[in-house]
Amino acid sequence: MTEEMIPVSLNDTMDFECRPDLSCFNDCCRDLNQFLFPYDILRLKNNLKLSSSAFLKKYTLTHIGPESGLPVVSLKFDGRPDQACPFVTEQGCSVYRDRPASCRMYPLARAVSRSRKTGTVTEYYALIQEPHCKGFREKGSQTVGEWLKGQEVAPYNRMNDMLMELISLKNRIMPGELDPPLAEKFYLSCYDLDRFKEKVFGSDLLKGFHAPDTVLEKAETDDTALLKLGLAWARYALFGVQYSE
Numbered sequence: 001m002t003e004e005m006i007p008v009s010l011n012d013t014m015d016f017e018c019r020p021d022l023s024c025f026n027d028c029c030r031d032l033n034q035f036l037f038p039y040d041i042l043r044l045k046n047n048l049k050l051s052s053s054a055f056l057k058k059y060t061l062t063h064i065g066p067e068s069g070l071p072v073v074s075l076k077f078d079g080r081p082d083q084a085c086p087f088v089t090e091q092g093c094s095v096y097r098d099r100p101a102s103c104r105m106y107p108l109a110r111a112v113s114r115s116r117k118t119g120t121v122t123e124y125y126a127l128i129q130e131p132h133c134k135g136f137r138e139k140g141s142q143t144v145g146e147w148l149k150g151q152e153v154a155p156y157n158r159m160n161d162m163l164m165e166l167i168s169l170k171n172r173i174m175p176g177e178l179d180p181p182l183a184e185k186f187y188l189s190c191y192d193l194d195r196f197k198e199k200v201f202g203s204d205l206l207k208g209f210h211a212p213d214t215v216l217e218k219a220e221t222d223d224t225a226l227l228k229l230g231l232a233w234a235r236y237a238l239f240g241v242q243y244s245e
Contacts, residue, residue, distance in 0.1 A: 010145035029088035039159035043098035101156035189230035
């Protein structure tokens with residue numbers, strides 16, 4: 001299968017629409033190699049009313065990323081035909097409200113660059129035109145920016161960019177594969193959030209890590225705040241970097 005990547009800006013109009021009556025409906029949910037970000041897992045496990053450990057065991061596989069040297073989590077297909085997503089049905093996505101970032105973005109791809117001097121983030125977008133997708137035959141009236149707003153992708157991008165900052169720091173300071181104990185700390189604080197929470201509030205896991213009390217209080221009741229804490233603690237556990245907003 002070949003695809004074409006067409007650079008676009010937020011103000012460009014998208015000639016694209018996805019509808020259940022298109023013959024390709026659900027085709028993009030098959031033949032997958034679906035990686036999951038920590039925020040994807042947070043949203044999915046809460047949607048399914050599972051603990052993070054139960055979700056990870058039932059629906060995912062873990063391997064070490066060849067470029068990052070960090071644990072990477074992907075969806076497990078368990079022999080489903082055509083490597084179909086475990087959450088796709090004939091009627092569409094059964095977890096649509098909490099679908100992963102890559103599903104929300106489709107048919108767009110996003111890349112970011114961050115200035116080391118100013119910290120300014122620049123976003124780049126491209127349309128992914130795959131031969132099987134009939135949505136590109138539909139005349140669109142939305143801009144790229146309007147499409148992204150409608151897909152509610154902003155909170156995913158914010159959280160995913162935090163992870164990418166951590167990965168960038170790791171590649172600069174500690175290239176290569178992590179030692180198993182450090183890899184377990186990264187996996188715990190980024191992916192297995194419920195187990196991380198148990199250790200945060202039931203042991204001395206955060207000993208030496210100076211997170212404000214207000215941050216800890218919010219993390220106790222808010223999973224997004226807990227993930228932010230996890231990402232911050234991972235920086236400390238891996239590189240000795242103390243908490244900062």
